[in-house]
Amino acid sequence: MTAPAALADAALAEGLLTGLGGALPPRLGVAVSGGGDSMALLSLLHGLCKVAGTHLEVVTVDHGLRPEAAAEADLVARCAGDLGLHHETLQWRGWDGQGNLQNAARHARYALMADWAARRDLPCIALGHTADDQAETVLMRLARRAGVDGLAAMAPQSQRQGVTWLRPLLSARREALRDYLRRAGLEWVDDPSNDDPRYTRIQTRQTLAALAPLGLDVETLAEVASNMARARDALDQHADHAAGNILRMEAGAWVIRADAFFAEPEEIRRRLMIRALGQISGGAYPPRRGPVAALIAGLANGQGATLDGCQTLLRRGEIWVFREYNAVRNLHVPADHLWDGRWRAVPPTVFPQGAELRALGPEGLAYCPDWRSFGRPRAMLLSTPAVWQGGRLLAAPLAGLDEKWHVLLERDAGWLKTTPLSH
Numbered sequence: 001m002t003a004p005a006a007l008a009d010a011a012l013a014e015g016l017l018t019g020l021g022g023a024l025p026p027r028l029g030v031a032v033s034g035g036g037d038s039m040a041l042l043s044l045l046h047g048l049c050k051v052a053g054t055h056l057e058v059v060t061v062d063h064g065l066r067p068e069a070a071a072e073a074d075l076v077a078r079c080a081g082d083l084g085l086h087h088e089t090l091q092w093r094g095w096d097g098q099g100n101l102q103n104a105a106r107h108a109r110y111a112l113m114a115d116w117a118a119r120r121d122l123p124c125i126a127l128g129h130t131a132d133d134q135a136e137t138v139l140m141r142l143a144r145r146a147g148v149d150g151l152a153a154m155a156p157q158s159q160r161q162g163v164t165w166l167r168p169l170l171s172a173r174r175e176a177l178r179d180y181l182r183r184a185g186l187e188w189v190d191d192p193s194n195d196d197p198r199y200t201r202i203q204t205r206q207t208l209a210a211l212a213p214l215g216l217d218v219e220t221l222a223e224v225a226s227n228m229a230r231a232r233d234a235l236d237q238h239a240d241h242a243a244g245n246i247l248r249m250e251a252g253a254w255v256i257r258a259d260a261f262f263a264e265p266e267e268i269r270r271r272l273m274i275r276a277l278g279q280i281s282g283g284a285y286p287p288r289r290g291p292v293a294a295l296i297a298g299l300a301n302g303q304g305a306t307l308d309g310c311q312t313l314l315r316r317g318e319i320w321v322f323r324e325y326n327a328v329r330n331l332h333v334p335a336d337h338l339w340d341g342r343w344r345a346v347p348p349t350v351f352p353q354g355a356e357l358r359a360l361g362p363e364g365l366a367y368c369p370d371w372r373s374f375g376r377p378r379a380m381l382l383s384t385p386a387v388w389q390g391g392r393l394l395a396a397p398l399a400g401l402d403e404k405w406h407v408l409l410e411r412d413a414g415w416l417k418t419t420p421l422s423h
């Protein structure tokens with residue numbers, strides 16, 4: 001190998017290690033489609049893992065959408081075999097013909113890979129997204145009027161479905177990875193859909209090339225993404241600090257000091273509200289900017305609202321954010337099961353036969369003579385968990401009925417820093 005080639009390989013490996021935060025986990029999965037980016041990732045990671053003593057396994061998803069897909073999975077299997085690595089091809093045959101095929105395939109791919117990781121005891125999976133992918137994402141999000149979080153684009157590390165997803169090639173250029181593969185004499189396949197101008201990403205890629213004379217190139221846009229990621233972290237830190245001072249949790253609801261809330265900048269108010277809503281609803285995606293702004297504007301005028309399966313109201317200088325009764329009124333589970341994704345009942349001794357957890361509702365509240373003494377809004381109490389046996393209310397601990405029973409929040413009731421703020 002010539003000196004410049006060796007230097008280029010060393011620079012890629014070093015960039016990869018930096019992209020992994022400078023260290024490798026003891027066990028790692030790598031997602032390889034057979035395309036140039038992920039084949040280069042596989043080869044480079046294999047070198048690093050050997051040195052670090054990391055156990056590496058390889059996965060490919062065959063979506064069954066193109067006739068070549070099986071051969072591509074075989075190519076990856078062969079390459080992994082040559083490197084002495086365990087490889088699995090996961091089949092997806094689940095499209096029901098509804099919605100956007102690309103999105104359905106992507107969701108299915110991540111779900112299949114997350115199951116694989118759990119089965120193989122691999123806490124992390126590396127993906128081959130490059131600086132080019134990052135720049136295209138920034139440009140596409142600009143078109144969707146993204147804010148700071150959206151323009152921060154893809155994170156080098158993110159948690160989803162119980163897996164830490166790593167993107168260690170976010171600083172590498174697609175072409176540099178192909179040069180690496182050519183030098184190493186390694187094969188890869190070019191997915192024909194990468195040239196299909198019907199896809200927004202491909203149109204974006206072509207447009208990006210045309211924007212280069214304006215200085216709007218891949219490096220610039222990728223740098224914008226890192227700048228935005230830093231700005232996002234600063235905003236999150238401010239929001240966390242504000243949350244510590246102005247917000248408390250009461251009986252599963254967030255209670256916010258209204259004067260302090262409205263003294264915060266608009267962007268911080270938005271973040272606080274989105275997190276409060278997300279923690280109660282458990283939704284994977286936050287509500288959109290417009291409805292959140294309208295909800296906050298309404299509260300400034302003393303008007304409550306519903307959004308994302310939650311309800312807000314302003315009372316005695318405090319904003320209450322709680323589960324909307326309508327979102328849980330038909331939710332019945334056996335009393336020893338988790339209710340609404342976050343509540344568990346604890347009986348005085350054992351669970352009575354046939355007992356179930358259900359919202360308290362207006363009919364239950366009528367059996368709770370002391371509910372006013374807790375200072376909790378009526379609307380909020382309606383959606384709290386209660387223990388029923390047929391039509392009989394056994395306990396409603398949050399409304400003061402039968403203190404021998406307890407209901408506890410199972411999902412972390414602390415301030416959730418990880419709620420995603422952008423779609």
Ligand SMILES: Nc1ncnc2c1ncn2[C@@H]1O[C@H](COP(=O)(O)OP(=O)(O)OP(=O)(O)O)[C@@H](O)[C@H]1O
Binds near residue numbers: 033126127
């Ligand atoms: N069929 C596949 N099997 C295994 N891994 C895959 C597959 N497709 C994509 N990947 C992984 O995901 C990375 C990104 O691929 P690609 O850009 O095509 O995905 P995408 O659909 O844009 O997904 P994302 O939403 O994550 O951007 C690849 O480098 C590879 O690591």
